[in-house]
Amino acid sequence: MATETVQTPKDDEPTIGKLVHDASQDISTLIRKEIQLAKSELKISAQFGVAGIVFFAAAAFIAVLAIIMLSVSIAYFINWAGLGLHWSFLIVFGLYLLLAGLLGYLGVKKVKNVGPPEKAIEQGREIPKNLKGKK
Numbered sequence: 001m002a003t004e005t006v007q008t009p010k011d012d013e014p015t016i017g018k019l020v021h022d023a024s025q026d027i028s029t030l031i032r033k034e035i036q037l038a039k040s041e042l043k044i045s046a047q048f049g050v051a052g053i054v055f056f057a058a059a060a061f062i063a064v065l066a067i068i069m070l071s072v073s074i075a076y077f078i079n080w081a082g083l084g085l086h087w088s089f090l091i092v093f094g095l096y097l098l099l100a101g102l103l104g105y106l107g108v109k110k111v112k113n114v115g116p117p118e119k120a121i122e123q124g125r126e127i128p129k130n131l132k133g134k135k
Contacts, residue, residue, distance in 0.1 A: 027131070034124055041117030048113040055107030059100045066096035 014022070073089035 030127065034120055034127070037123065038117045038120035041120055045114045045117070048110050052107045052109075052111035052114070055103050055110060059103035059107060062096055062100040062103065066093055066100060069093040069096060 069089055070093050073093055076085055076089060
């Protein structure tokens with residue numbers, strides 16, 4: 001008669017249940033870290049967006065001031081009897097307009113930096129490959 005020997009797991013070898021438990025914890029940790037990465041990238045993008053909106057608001061405010069200055073300058077032009085105060089108003093109007101253009105440019109530049117969380121998306125695409133053991 002042949003005797004079958006049943007091998008019991010040694011104390012230093014993990015059981016299948018332990019391996020499955022560890023794997024599920026690792027996947028859970030990986031997903032949590034991916035979500036944290038996406039949140040941090042979105043936070044940075046949102047900060048660029050807010051900075052762009054602030055520049056747009058400042059440009060709009062200064063443009064309104066420039067229109068007021070232009071209106072006052074036109075009123076002085078109607079009453080123009082020579083070179084005088086009205087040219088001062090036109091110079092100030094030009095400076096306000098240049099400042100509004102600069103702020104508008106900076107706002108566009110900041111808003112262009114807003115984008116999707118590319119690192120998190122790329123790492124998220126790699127999760128299925130890594131779970132299957134492929135690189």
